[in-house]
Amino acid sequence: xxxxxxxxxxxxxxxxxxxxxxxxxxxxxxxxxxxxxxxxxxxxxxxxxxxxxxxxxxxxxxxxxxxxxxxxxxxxxxxxxxxxxxxxxxxxxxxxxxxxxxxxxxxxxxxxxxxxxxxxxxxxxxxxxxxxxxxxxxxxxxxxxxxxxxxxxxxxxxxxxxxxxxxxxxxxxxxxxxxxxxxxxxxxxxxxxxxxxxxxxxxxxxxxxxxxxxxxxxxxxxxxxxxxxxxxxxxxxxxxxxxxxxxxxxxxxxxxxxxxxxxxxxxxxxxxxxxxxxxxxxxxxxxxxxxxxxxxxxxxxxxxxxxxxxxxxxxxxxxxxxxxxxxxxxxxxxxxxxxxxxxxxxxxxxxxxxx
Numbered sequence: 001x002x003x004x005x006x007x008x009x010x011x012x013x014x015x016x017x018x019x020x021x022x023x024x025x026x027x028x029x030x031x032x033x034x035x036x037x038x039x040x041x042x043x044x045x046x047x048x049x050x051x052x053x054x055x056x057x058x059x060x061x062x063x064x065x066x067x068x069x070x071x072x073x074x075x076x077x078x079x080x081x082x083x084x085x086x087x088x089x090x091x092x093x094x095x096x097x098x099x100x101x102x103x104x105x106x107x108x109x110x111x112x113x114x115x116x117x118x119x120x121x122x123x124x125x126x127x128x129x130x131x132x133x134x135x136x137x138x139x140x141x142x143x144x145x146x147x148x149x150x151x152x153x154x155x156x157x158x159x160x161x162x163x164x165x166x167x168x169x170x171x172x173x174x175x176x177x178x179x180x181x182x183x184x185x186x187x188x189x190x191x192x193x194x195x196x197x198x199x200x201x202x203x204x205x206x207x208x209x210x211x212x213x214x215x216x217x218x219x220x221x222x223x224x225x226x227x228x229x230x231x232x233x234x235x236x237x238x239x240x241x242x243x244x245x246x247x248x249x250x251x252x253x254x255x256x257x258x259x260x261x262x263x264x265x266x267x268x269x270x271x272x273x274x275x276x277x278x279x280x281x282x283x284x285x286x287x288x289x290x291x292x293x294x295x296x297x298x299x300x301x302x303x304x305x306x307x308x309x310x311x312x313x314x315x316x317x318x319x320x321x322x323x324x325x326x327x328x329x330x331x332x333x334x335x336x337x338x339x340x341x342x343x344x345x346x347x348x349x350x351x352x353x354x355x
């Protein structure tokens with residue numbers, strides 16, 4: 001019975017945005033056992049991406065309300081579900097996907113046992129092979145990478161993404177924190193998980209992050225560009241988080257690196273363009289590109305558009321202007337989908353406006 005509940009929970013998580021890829025070794029089940037007690041695993045399957053009161057969840061789960069509230073609050077504190085407490089009204093609870101969600105919420109819980117379980121899972125899951133079902137993150141370039149003559153939609157500009165919010169927080173990056181605890185990783189800044197709105201409130205309330213203002217948010221974004229980090233907002237027009245990712249630690253970028261054509265996987269409206277006649281051969285772009293889209297072929301820099309994810313890291317430091325960002329043809333652009341995440345974030349935003 002206990003074993004069965006974890007298999008059912010794994011299937012439940014795999015139906016949420018981003019999925020929960022199974023492991024060929026069963027590491028995904030062992031990981032869930034580290035995170036969820038059996039009773040918590042059973043209750044988690046009764047939550048949806050709609051925010052609900054404990055009473056509704058308790059009725060579906062067949063639990064007495066006091067017990068359901070206790071479990072829900074404990075699970076929210078442990079980062080297994082998400083909770084929102086408005087100034088007026090009851091606490092609301094909802095499911096969160098594995099990424100962005102449960103995985104990132106474990107940033108303060110990285111014991112040696114959990115580190116090993118996470119490592120085993122990431123090394124053996126289907127996502128390791130570049131198997132992606134839903135684009136949960138998208139790539140946006142830093143503003144300076146986009147020429148002023150380009151038509152740029154507001155949700156493609158980081159400044160516009162930030163200006164849509166009035167509550168901000170920053171937390172340690174779970175991926176770099178995990179890798180450093182394992183004695184690996186890179187020297188990129190760790191405090192780079194950028195949160196907005198209710199996500200910001202949740203991180204501050206549960207001690208996972210600290211509150212910041214808009215100016216510090218923009219400063220951190222500029223520093224992320226300087227540190228060669230890819231800006232990955234949640235795949236929705238009303239974002240709740242921006243991940244600042246490196247190719248050596250980030251599970252998502254590492255998974256993309258296994259893909260033959262990362263450009264077909266990410267949601268990005270832009271791609272890099274190289275003018276070989278203007279290139280001075282400084283090779284800075286080779287170090288900046290996280291997808292190995294730029295290579296040195298016999299002393300000549302070449303760009304593989306199939307591997308370009310449109311992050312703009314190569315453009316923002318190109319001294320000659322040989323590299324620019326151009327908008328992809330409309331037919332080849334992946335739409336920023338009205339996914340469950342998009343619906344979820346907009347529901348949250350509309351509810352907040354009514355409070």
